[in-house]
Amino acid sequence: MFSSRFKWNLETNQLARLIEEKKRAGVKLLDLTESNPTRAGFVYPSTEILSALMQPQAMHYDPNPRGLLSARQSVADYYQALGQNVDADRIFLTASTSEAYSWLFKLLADQGDAVLVPQPSYPLFDFLAALEGVQLQPYELTYLHPSGWRIDFDSLAQSVTPQTRAIIVVNPNNPTGSYLKRKEFAQLEAFCLAHQLALIVDEVFRDYALVEDAERVTAFDATSVLTFVMNGFSKTLALPQMKLGWILPFGAAALRREAETRLELIADTFLSVNTPVQLAAPAWFQLRTALQQQILARVKENLHFLATVVENSPLRLLTTEGGWSATLEIPRRASEEEQLLRLLAEKDVLVHPGYFFDFDREAFFVLSLLPRTEIFRVAVEKIIAADDG
Ligand SMILES: Cc1ncc(COP(=O)(O)O)c(C=O)c1O
Incomplete structure (x- = not known):
């Protein structure tokens, strides 16, 4: 009856059951998995945000597969403010970055083809790829303390096959907070050209650098590799509910134009971005x-607190350069799963385990840095007390 894309166990696991039990018992969890900015106590100018949706033109339907020019221009202006020239005509609007992935998989891969994904990284890739019939080929990011995370090019070379169509880079990566560096990018470009791969760059956390570094890659406009840069409102404006993302194609002109023509057909099939949000985009930016x-300010304050209290403990805070999360290496007194469940059962603290992001070994906890400072500190x-016994 159902498609074989669904390979997941849809039953609730022990963690989900314990969370449910706690909630039913009225326990207020200290939730350090919270990465939804609309639930983290930030002050949004609601009147301005909502009044931008009340535009008379929103009553007309004038579809454009790439999105309304005024909205695309506001995306181009955003890049201009970051010192990058982007032509509004080249931008494709999508309903989210997740949708942008699905369009790019449709554009680049046949059923059974593969894309290279960083490990550790964002767990939604499993679903995004499987739902398009695409295989994932992990490549490792390796960690050196305190310099941080780097692409393991040996693992990239071992993972690529004739079925590989693209490499995904998350810049900065979630949850490691690592940015792509110039030297890495030069090596990555050569790798893509040698294997005829496209590059998909997810930049949703680009504006959340926690430290400066001139070695970071911030623009992809000069590359000859067929490259798709993606971003959206869910992190850039902390408005995930408004559902607006975009794709920026770069690369050698002829190939890029061909990609754009095909992408336009995919976009035209769905026309998924709603008009009121597109009209509101310039005001929201x-x-x-x-x-x-x-x-x-919140993320930095929480990270600073974490670094300070962890310093004299057996736990280790891994170096992070950007984004909304931090990774703690914890002594492997038991499996990650056991430590996580104990923390929740005994201390009412919820964190993500490293395995959720496919860390190559145990034990790690990934903490969202978004929660209110008072919650974050207690958690x-x-x-730390739980590790003491
Ligand atoms: C790295 C990364 N990419 C994409 C997304 C999804 O973004 P969107 O809400 O635009 O689909 C997330 C959400 O957390 C993310 O962490």
Whole structure:
């Protein structure tokens, strides 16, 4: 009856059952998996946000597969403010970055083809790829303390096969917070050209750098590799509910134009971005600095607290350069799963285990840095106390 894309066990696991039990018992969890900015106590200028949706043109349907020019221009203006020239005509609007992935998989891969994905990284790839009939080929990011995470090019070379169509780079990566560096990018470009691969760059956390580094790659406009840069409102404006993302194609002109023509057909098939949101986009972009400042201040404060309290403990905070999460290496006194369940059962603290992001070994906890500082602090102290026994 159902498609073989569904390879997942849809039954609830022990963790989900324990969370449910706690909630039913009225326990208020200290939730350090919370990465939804609309639930983290930030102040949104609601009147300005909502009034931008009330535009008379929103009553007309004038579809354009790439999205309304005014909205695309506001995306181009955003890049301009970051010092990058982007032609609004080249931008494709999508309903989200997740949808952008699905369009790019449709564009680049046949059923059974593969894409290379970083490990550790964002767990939604499993679903996004499987739902398009695409295989995932992991390549490792390796960690050196304190310099941070780097692409393991040996593992990339071992994973690529004739079925590989693209490499995904998350810049900065979730949850490691690592940015692609110039030297890595030069090596990656050569690899893509040698294997005829496209590059998919997910930049949803690009504006949340926690430290500066001139070695970071911030623009992909000069590459001859067929490259698709993706971003969206869910992190850039902390408005995931508004559902707007975009794709920016780069690369050698002839190949890029061919890709754009095909992408336009995919976009035209769905026309998934709604008109009121596109009309509101220019006004919403004006709120970017204020929204990002609040989030950056919170994330930095939580990270600073974490670094301070972990310093004299057996736990180790891994170096992070950007994004909304931090990774703690914890002594492997039991499996990640056991430690995670104990933390929840005994201390009411919820964190993500490293295996959720496919870390290559145990034991790690990944903490969202978004929660309110008072919640974050109590939860972190309980994590440290739990390790003490
Ligand atoms: C790295 C990364 N890419 C994409 C997304 C999804 O973004 P969107 O809400 O635009 O689909 C997320 C969400 O957490 C993410 O962490």
